[in-house]
Amino acid sequence: MDFTRRETLALTGAAALTFVLPFRANAAVDDAIANFTGGAAVGDAGVELTAPEIAENGNTVPISVSAPGATAIMILAAGNPTPGVATFNFGPLAASQSASTRMRLAGTQDVIAIAKLADGSFARSSKTVKVTIGGCGG
Amino acid sequence: MASGVKPRVKVPKSASAGEAIVIKTLISHPMESGQRKDSSGNPIPRSIINRFTCEFNGQSVIDITMEPAISTNPYFEFEATVPEAGDFAFTWYDDDGSVYNDTQSIAV
Amino acid sequence: MKYKAMTAFAALAISAPMLFAGGADDDTLSIDGEVMISKTAAPAHMAETGIDTIISGWHFREDDTQAMQTDTFDNPGMIAVDQAIDAWNTVEGTAEKSCASCHEGPESLAGVRAVYPKWNAEAGEMRTLAMQVNNCRTEQMGAEAYKYDGAQMTAMEALISVQSRGMPVNVAIDGPAAEYYEKGKEIYYTRYGQLELSCANCHEQNYGNYIRADHLSQGQINGFPTYRLKNAGLVQTHNRFRGCIRDTRAETFAVGSPEFIALEVYVASRGNGLSVEGPSVRQ
Numbered sequence: 001m002d003f004t005r006r007e008t009l010a011l012t013g014a015a016a017l018t019f020v021l022p023f024r025a026n027a028a029v030d031d032a033i034a035n036f037t038g039g040a041a042v043g044d045a046g047v048e049l050t051a052p053e054i055a056e057n058g059n060t061v062p063i064s065v066s067a068p069g070a071t072a073i074m075i076l077a078a079g080n081p082t083p084g085v086a087t088f089n090f091g092p093l094a095a096s097q098s099a100s101t102r103m104r105l106a107g108t109q110d111v112i113a114i115a116k117l118a119d120g121s122f123a124r125s126s127k128t129v130k131v132t133i134g135g136c137g138g
Numbered sequence: 139m140a141s142g143v144k145p146r147v148k149v150p151k152s153a154s155a156g157e158a159i160v161i162k163t164l165i166s167h168p169m170e171s172g173q174r175k176d177s178s179g180n181p182i183p184r185s186i187i188n189r190f191t192c193e194f195n196g197q198s199v200i201d202i203t204m205e206p207a208i209s210t211n212p213y214f215e216f217e218a219t220v221p222e223a224g225d226f227a228f229t230w231y232d233d234d235g236s237v238y239n240d241t242q243s244i245a246v
Numbered sequence: 247m248k249y250k251a252m253t254a255f256a257a258l259a260i261s262a263p264m265l266f267a268g269g270a271d272d273d274t275l276s277i278d279g280e281v282m283i284s285k286t287a288a289p290a291h292m293a294e295t296g297i298d299t300i301i302s303g304w305h306f307r308e309d310d311t312q313a314m315q316t317d318t319f320d321n322p323g324m325i326a327v328d329q330a331i332d333a334w335n336t337v338e339g340t341a342e343k344s345c346a347s348c349h350e351g352p353e354s355l356a357g358v359r360a361v362y363p364k365w366n367a368e369a370g371e372m373r374t375l376a377m378q379v380n381n382c383r384t385e386q387m388g389a390e391a392y393k394y395d396g397a398q399m400t401a402m403e404a405l406i407s408v409q410s411r412g413m414p415v416n417v418a419i420d421g422p423a424a425e426y427y428e429k430g431k432e433i434y435y436t437r438y439g440q441l442e443l444s445c446a447n448c449h450e451q452n453y454g455n456y457i458r459a460d461h462l463s464q465g466q467i468n469g470f471p472t473y474r475l476k477n478a479g480l481v482q483t484h485n486r487f488r489g490c491i492r493d494t495r496a497e498t499f500a501v502g503s504p505e506f507i508a509l510e511v512y513v514a515s516r517g518n519g520l521s522v523e524g525p526s527v528r529q
Contacts, residue, residue, distance in 0.1 A: 056308040056529040057475035060209045060322075077207050081173055084205035088216075091198025095158030095217035099200065102209040104171070132459030142397075144328055148319045166325040168478075210478035211322045 029076055029083045029112070036074045036087070036114055037122045046123030047073060047115035058105040058131040066098035067115035067123065073097070078126075079109025105131045143167050147228055149242040153220040161192065161199075162215045165230055165238060171206035187212060187238075189231040195224040222246055269454040270305035270463075275523070278318050280412050282521040289518040291419060295450055302520050303463035303472075303528055306454070311475065315527040323404055323473035323525030326397070326480050330405035333398060339389025348386065352405055359403075359410035360522050363511045365422040372426050372507055375403050376482070394502040400480045403471045407524025414521060415468050417514040430512025433505060439494030445513075460529070466517040467510070469526025480525055483510055 033042070047067040055061040065073045065088070075085040088099045097115075105111070112126040148162040165187065172184030186206055192199040199218045218226070223246040230238040275284040284302035288295070304312060314320050334345040334352055349355060363374045373381070376399050380391040392399035419427040434445045448457065449465030456462065470483045484501040487509055491498035499505040 052308065052310050054308065056311045059478050060475040062310050062314075064215075080207055082206065085207040086205060087203040089201040089203070091193075091200060093194050093197050093199040093219050093221070095219040098217065099202070100213075100215040102213045104207050104209050142329060144325055146319070146325065146328065162319050164319065164322065164325060166329070211325060213320070213322070 026078065029078050032074070032076055032083055033112075033114055033124075036072075036116070040120075040122055042114060042122040042124045044124055046070070046117050046121075047113050047125045049075075049111065049113040049125040049127050051111050051127045051129050054130045054132060055105060056132070058107065060102045061105050061129060061131075062100065062102050063111060064098065064100035065113045065115070066096070067113075067117065068097055069118035070097040070115040070123075071118065073099070073113055073115045075103070076112045076114070077103065077105055077109060078112060080104070080106045085111075105129055107131050143230075143232075143236075143238055145228065145230065145238055145240040147226070147240050147242055149226055149244060152245040155220065155222060155246050157220055158217050159220055159244075160215065161218055161226070162213070163190070163192075163228055163240075164211060164213050166211050167230075167232075169206065169208060169210045169212060173206070185233050187230045187232050190214060191229045192216070192218065193227045193229075194218060194220070195222070199226075220244055220246060270301045273305070273312065275302065275304050275312070275316070277316055277411065277523070282412060282523060283414060284520065284523075286414075286519040289515065292516060295446075297450060297464070300466065300517060300520055301453075301464050302517075302523065302526075303466055303469055304523065304526060306461045306463040307527075307529060311527060311529055314473075315523070321473065321525065321527055322478075323471070323480055323527060324408075326401035326404045326471075326473075326525065327408055330398075330401040333402065334405065339383065339387035341386065341388040343387050345382070345387075348382075352409055355406050356409045357413060359407045359524065360413045360415050361417060363417065363426075363507060363514060365418065367422075372423065372511065374483075374502075374507055374510055375406060376484075376502070377507075379403070379406075395482050395485050397479075400471050400482050403482065404480055404525040407471065407522055410522040411524065412521050414519050415514060415517045417511060417518060419511070419515045423511060426508040426511040427515060429505075429508035430510070433509045434512055437494075438491055439496030441494045443494045445490070464516075465513065466520060467513050468517040468520040469523040469528065471524055472526045472528045475527070475529050483513075 047065065049065050051063045065075060067073050072087060072089045074087040076083040077085050085103050086101060090097045108130045110126045110128050112124065115123045117123055143166055145165040150159050153159050167187050170182055170185040174182045176182050184206060188204050190202045190204060200216050202214065204212065223244060226242045228240045275282040284304055285299055288297050288300045304315060318324050337344045359375060363372055366373045376394050379399065379402055383389045384391050437444045445465060448462050453462050453464045467483050471480045474481045484506045487506050488498045488501060
């Protein structure tokens with residue numbers, strides 16, 4: 001296939017853009033985390049995230065989070081058009097700092113949970129969830 | 139007001155004082171994310187439930203900020219402590235300003 | 247020598263995926279503690295198909311999807327059932343009646359879903375559940391018919407299905423139904439579309455295998471209307487037939503058409519013996 005100069009330039013531009021876009025998405029995730037933590041350091045013990053390894057359909061993916069003693073847990077989907085999923089704020093009558101919900105995933109990506117623990121420190125956990133494209137019926 | 143929005147909550151009928159119980163909530167709502175386009179290619183505007191709260195006798199159990207990535211017909215499961223008999227109040231706040239409520243009493 | 251080893255290796259490589267091609271799993275389906283018949287001996291009329299055990303589509307889904315169906319609270323399809331209960335009690339139409347006026351509670355329709363589609367002798371036609379609901383609405387209530395595959399009809403089908411939950415499907419295929427059974431069977435084995443696929447190609451010859459990332463089921467409809475995660479909503483039998491045929495890149499029959507009515511009779515009868523699960527949860 002012969003490319004004109006115009007086509008080559010357009011293609012390279014598009015290719016460059018696809019390299020840039022994921023980085024921009026990651027910036028959104030970093031911003032969301034910074035907003036939640038106020039820039040504080042984030043450890044990796046203290047929050048547990050349960051998500052399926054393979055989601056049968058990206059429309060409804062069941063997940064749960066648990067962080068004993070936490071005041072809040074934020075969930076992000078690193079590969080979605082907007083990373084925010086939900087923030088659980090636990091009140092005085094919460095029997096445990098855990099919750100389950102169902103979320104949408106646009107494609108295979110990391111799901112991240114950040115918990116604000118009782119002592120003011122933060123903890124992070126993440127899982128990669130594969131989202132499949134079905135055969136018949138989509 | 140989004141049409142046909144119906145909440146469902148599952149709370150045990152009774153518990154012992156101080157017991158931890160599991161609460162499940164479901165509400166029918168399309169949770170239009172703002173990412174979809176209609177048949178002419180125009181984006182369908184976002185229209186979701188953006189907040190859910192559960193209180194017991196006025197005290198907060200959980201307060202959830204919700205984003206478009208929560209699935210259609212939002213579902214939540216969490217645990218609450220029941221210090222005494224009383225009422226659980228569940229509230230969902232819609233982007234369009236509507237507020238949906240449900241209450242469940244529990245005996246001790 | 248080299249060629250022999252290579253063919254042997256190739257044969258092994260081809261057969262290996264078969265070993266891993268997940269068949270139906272061994273879990274037991276119980277909804278709110280009530281055990282469902284989700285696997286049973288195939289009905290007599292399926293003797294030539296080579297299928298000796300009929301299996302509910304539930305068994306072919308991932309654990310998370312399966313879990314959503316085991317509790318009627320977790321099942322998002324039950325929201326539609328709630329909405330249908332409201333509709334059931336709403337007075338509509340020129341006769342100033344609601345469903346409740348004649349049928350009292352929805353429980354009075356226990357066993358109905360399990361035998362549909364059913365021949366209606368008085369009217370002289372094969373009726374699907376949706377057709378019967380609309381007949382009640384237009385003839386008995388003087389109300390407007392629901393759109394065949396609209397949200398209200400699907401919700402009402404779900405409500406009626408719940409009343410038969412656990413009961414074995416028992417669709418008649420003799421007498422006046424025989425003609426529909428034969429026609430439906432013919433459609434089931436006809437290849438459609440650019441992809442030239444028949445229902446049997448996937449659901450009889452390849453159930454348990456994967457088509458891309460989708461785990462093929464036997465194509466049973468005992469769980470319909472089903473809450474499809476993909477649609478985040480209830481889907482009806484005819485909708486699914488239409489979707490499947492469209493996926494073969496063919497012009498599909500219409501919802502409520504005689505072809506689909508016949509196909510529904512045939513496909514439902516392939517599930518005779520499985521419990522009505524509706525509304526089920528599928529991908």
